Amino acid sequence: MFIDFLRKKNNAHRVKSSMSKKQVKYEALVQSFHKDIYRYAYWLTHDPHIAEDIVQETFLRAWRSLDSLQDDKAAKSWLITILRRENARRFERKQFDMSDVETDILADCQTLTSEQDTEQYWLRKQINLLPEEYKEPLLMQVIAGFSGDEIAEQLNLNKNTVMTRLFRARNMLKDAIEAQSDSARSSNG
Amino acid sequence: MDDLEFRRQLYASPRQHNSDIKQAILRDPNKRQFADEMLDFEQKLEQVYQVDVPEDLASRIILKQSIDKQKQSDQKKNRWYIGIAASVAFLVGLTVNSGLNPLLSQSTPDLASLMIEHAQQDMIHHFSSPEKIQSAQVSLTNVNQKLNGFGAQLNGDFATIRSVNFCQMRDVRALHLIVQGETGLVNIFIMHPIKSIDTLPSIQGDILKGQGQRYPSADLMYIGNKTEDLSKIQQKFEQELKWRT
Numbered sequence: 001m002f003i004d005f006l007r008k009k010n011n012a013h014r015v016k017s018s019m020s021k022k023q024v025k026y027e028a029l030v031q032s033f034h035k036d037i038y039r040y041a042y043w044l045t046h047d048p049h050i051a052e053d054i055v056q057e058t059f060l061r062a063w064r065s066l067d068s069l070q071d072d073k074a075a076k077s078w079l080i081t082i083l084r085r086e087n088a089r090r091f092e093r094k095q096f097d098m099s100d101v102e103t104d105i106l107a108d109c110q111t112l113t114s115e116q117d118t119e120q121y122w123l124r125k126q127i128n129l130l131p132e133e134y135k136e137p138l139l140m141q142v143i144a145g146f147s148g149d150e151i152a153e154q155l156n157l158n159k160n161t162v163m164t165r166l167f168r169a170r171n172m173l174k175d176a177i178e179a180q181s182d183s184a185r186s187s188n189g
Numbered sequence: 190m191d192d193l194e195f196r197r198q199l200y201a202s203p204r205q206h207n208s209d210i211k212q213a214i215l216r217d218p219n220k221r222q223f224a225d226e227m228l229d230f231e232q233k234l235e236q237v238y239q240v241d242v243p244e245d246l247a248s249r250i251i252l253k254q255s256i257d258k259q260k261q262s263d264q265k266k267n268r269w270y271i272g273i274a275a276s277v278a279f280l281v282g283l284t285v286n287s288g289l290n291p292l293l294s295q296s297t298p299d300l301a302s303l304m305i306e307h308a309q310q311d312m313i314h315h316f317s318s319p320e321k322i323q324s325a326q327v328s329l330t331n332v333n334q335k336l337n338g339f340g341a342q343l344n345g346d347f348a349t350i351r352s353v354n355f356c357q358m359r360d361v362r363a364l365h366l367i368v369q370g371e372t373g374l375v376n377i378f379i380m381h382p383i384k385s386i387d388t389l390p391s392i393q394g395d396i397l398k399g400q401g402q403r404y405p406s407a408d409l410m411y412i413g414n415k416t417e418d419l420s421k422i423q424q425k426f427e428q429e430l431k432w433r434t
Contacts, residue, residue, distance in 0.1 A: 023258075023395070030250050035242045042240050052243065059250045060257055123237045142231075142238050147205060166201040174200075174230070 026063055029075060036143055037079055043139050044087050054090065058083045077154065080144055126176045134169035137162050195220060203227040249313065255396040256309040260302050301390035303358035305397060308376040308412050311352065311367060322374070325351045335364055339379055339407050340433045347425040368422070375413035375422050383408050406432055
């Protein structure tokens with residue numbers, strides 16, 4: 001029994017050294033991806049506080065199952081998978097107290113001042129007005145830098161569908177910009 | 190590839206081009222110009238998506254994880270002690286059973302993890318940003334009102350006190366002070382003497398550490414960053430602390 005105990009103690013030392021490697025890996029993961037993951041969460045939730053809560057929960061879950069991440073290159077899509085699951089959980093929990101608040105009001109969480117910022121604010125509003133099914137593929141492409149194939153895998157969609165949605169999303173944004181500059185021109189003339 | 194398909198593909202993927210698109214761009218200056226325009230638009234879009242990230246988010250994520258890790262390792266240690274104690278008891282027999290009671294007691298590690306949990310929760314909830322830490326300050330009078338119940342008074346300032354709250358850790362009620370240390374925040378727990386444990390826990394975590402001091406009328410615990418000189422703050426605090434006799 002005491003030999004068992006000593007053996008266990010040795011194992012504990014080995015576990016400890018692999019634990020610190022795990023810690024280094026985890027901290028590198030946090031440093032490399034927390035910004036992208038936060039931005040992704042922000043665009044999903046439109047609320048900096050909820051975004052931060054989900055990001056915290058995502059990284060905590062990532063820590064607990066870090067051993068399942070074999071390929072470091074897959075880290076970002078792995079984190080986004082966890083994040084999307086966390087966000088879905090939030091909806092399951094809050095199924096009955098969701099309100100239909102206009103998203104363009106929610107988009108105003110960040111304070112913007114200069115003229116360029118006004119343009120950014122306007123574009124941000126247009127992004128929020130996109131149909132739901134176009135928003136996330138665009139988010140994955142712009143923030144996470146995912147390819148069409150990766151987005152298709154994440155969203156469980158056919159690649160052609162993803163490419164069509166990306167095309168339509170940008171097309172709608174471009175149209176909105178043109179319509180705005182047209183109306184600006186006509187009001188000036 | 191016709192012009193419409195070309196445009197369609199660039200709208201769908203302005204940054205990553207397949208070989209057909211690349212060749213089309215090289216062959217046709219108009220297509221090249223269109224590709225450049227799409228890239229400009231993409232950059233604008235990327236800027237819009239780059240919302241501000243809270244400055245110390247990474248360190249808060251790591252803090253939360255280290256607390257989680259500490260909790261898990263405390264639970265493991267707990268099981269480990271109980272396992273060993275059970276084995277020893279089995280070997281030595283029932284005669285020394287009473288002598289093993291302190292080993293079987295769970296209250297020491299439990300109290301430590303509860304304290305760490307409280308320290309973490311208070312620090313995260315009250316001080317979510319460096320500005321909030323800097324602006325929080327509690328007056329000596331306020332602290333003394335709460336210390337009264339423990340039969341103690343602080344005579345003077347020993348550090349900037351950031352918050353003072355009562356908290357309940359299972360059967361232990363404590364006054365929880367968060368004060369400014371040299372390298373971060375330090376948690377001080379003031380409790381009525383805990384009769385169920387022989388010694389106050391000593392905490393050696395990857396990020397946090399803790400030590401205790403027993404007085405006849407109260408138990409004190411100090412928890413802070415690993416880099417903090419806890420004995421220094423302990424000495425300053427206890428120098429100012431006067432017990433009513």
